[in-house]
Amino acid sequence: MTTPMTTPVPPAGRRQSPWRHRLHEVIFEADTRAGKTFDLLLLLLIVISVVSVMLESVAPIRATHGDRLRLIEWIITALFTVEYLTRMLSVRKPLRYARSFFGIVDLLAILPTYLSVVLPGTQSLSVIRALRVLRVFRVLKLGYFMREAEVLRAALRGSARKIVVFLVGVVTLVLIIGALMYLIEGAASGFTSIPTSIYWAIVTMTTVGYGDIAPETIVGRFLASAVMIIGYAIIAVPTGIVSVELARSRPQPVSTQTCPACAAEGHDPDARHCKHCGARL
Numbered sequence: 001m002t003t004p005m006t007t008p009v010p011p012a013g014r015r016q017s018p019w020r021h022r023l024h025e026v027i028f029e030a031d032t033r034a035g036k037t038f039d040l041l042l043l044l045l046i047v048i049s050v051v052s053v054m055l056e057s058v059a060p061i062r063a064t065h066g067d068r069l070r071l072i073e074w075i076i077t078a079l080f081t082v083e084y085l086t087r088m089l090s091v092r093k094p095l096r097y098a099r100s101f102f103g104i105v106d107l108l109a110i111l112p113t114y115l116s117v118v119l120p121g122t123q124s125l126s127v128i129r130a131l132r133v134l135r136v137f138r139v140l141k142l143g144y145f146m147r148e149a150e151v152l153r154a155a156l157r158g159s160a161r162k163i164v165v166f167l168v169g170v171v172t173l174v175l176i177i178g179a180l181m182y183l184i185e186g187a188a189s190g191f192t193s194i195p196t197s198i199y200w201a202i203v204t205m206t207t208v209g210y211g212d213i214a215p216e217t218i219v220g221r222f223l224a225s226a227v228m229i230i231g232y233a234i235i236a237v238p239t240g241i242v243s244v245e246l247a248r249s250r251p252q253p254v255s256t257q258t259c260p261a262c263a264a265e266g267h268d269p270d271a272r273h274c275k276h277c278g279a280r281l
Contacts (some may be wrong), residue, residue, distance in 0.1 A: 021260065023090040027083070028258040039161045042083070047130050049076045077113040080129075084110060087263070091279060096262035103263070106133045141200055155245035162241045170205075170234060177201040181220060189216045205231040219266060 029035045049072075056069045057059050084106050088094040097103045109132060112125035178198030185191040190213040191200065200213045204227045215221050260262065261279030273280055 020090055020092075020218070023086065024258075024260045027087055027090055028260075028263055043133060045076050045079060046132050049073065050127050050130050052076075053124060057124060070123075073113055073126065077110055077126075080106075080110045091259075091263050092261040092279065096264070096277060100263060102132070151246065155242055155248075158245040158248070159238075159241045163238055166237055166241070173230075174198055174201040174205060177205075177223070181215065182224060184223065185215050185220045186219060189220065200225060204228060205234060207231050207235070 025032055026038050028033045033186070052069045052072045056066060056073075058077040062069070087097060087103075087106065091097050098107070105128065109126070109129040112122045115125075175198060179194055180203045181200060182191050182194045182197040185197075191197045196213070203210055204224060207228065215224050259274035259277065259279055259281060261274060262277045264274055264276040271281060
């Protein structure tokens with residue numbers, strides 16, 4: 001008598017161990033009181049950290065409270081490090097989480113403080129932790145905001161190729177204008193090289209106008225006037241491209257649930273499996 005063969009359950013369909021499932025619910029989800037409390041405490045630590053970094057950059061405050069502020073920064077960094085490692089532990093596919101947007105942000109949030117040991121001053125980059133506040137849309141269950149964020153992301157993705165082509169055209173144009181201005185004005189007017197002239201062309205075309213370099217000849221001023229007018233027209237192009245894509249996009253309902261395997265977000269409300277890795281939600 002032959003024993004019937006059983007179909008093995010794919011890794012994506014396996015259930016998490018109870019302790020890992022509980023850890024994922026607390027860290028990644030906000031449906032339970034423990035999960036919401038964890039996320040709100042995390043947001044509070046982020047705000048405290050960003051404020052302390054900003055205060056430390058003020059010389060009088062740094063002189064009197066610098067040691068306390070640095071101590072706060074190291075304590076929060078240690079907590080964030082434990083939290084990052086716990087997030088990696090609570091998902092079945094930690095590398096997917098590590099390569100995700102929030103995974104990279106979470107890693108960058110702890111690196112500057114450690115880098116400051118060998119590169120003093122890099123702790124100021126800790127303000128990148130402010131990006132983690134984006135989780136507030138999920139924590140507070142603001143599904144409408146998440147849905148609109150998906151629309152904006154889809155519009156930017158749809159217009160990416162057009163914008164790249166547009167930027168290549170702009171770069172080519174400033175190269176030509178820079179070379180012309182270098183030929184017309186020369187070093188006597190401050191246009192000492194083609195790269196310097198290209199810098200002037202970019203500053204002028206974007207209507208920034210620092211004023212550190214300015215044409216002095218009639219021909220140079222005529223060319224500068226033309227560049228200024230072109231600049232106003234160019235600024236409107238990427239705005240129009242993205243606006244068209246936004247008009248085409250249709251907002252779709254988005255769930256606030258995260259995948260227990262790869263920590264991906266943005267699933268459909270009726271989704272049973274993760275659209276990124278196939279794990280059961």
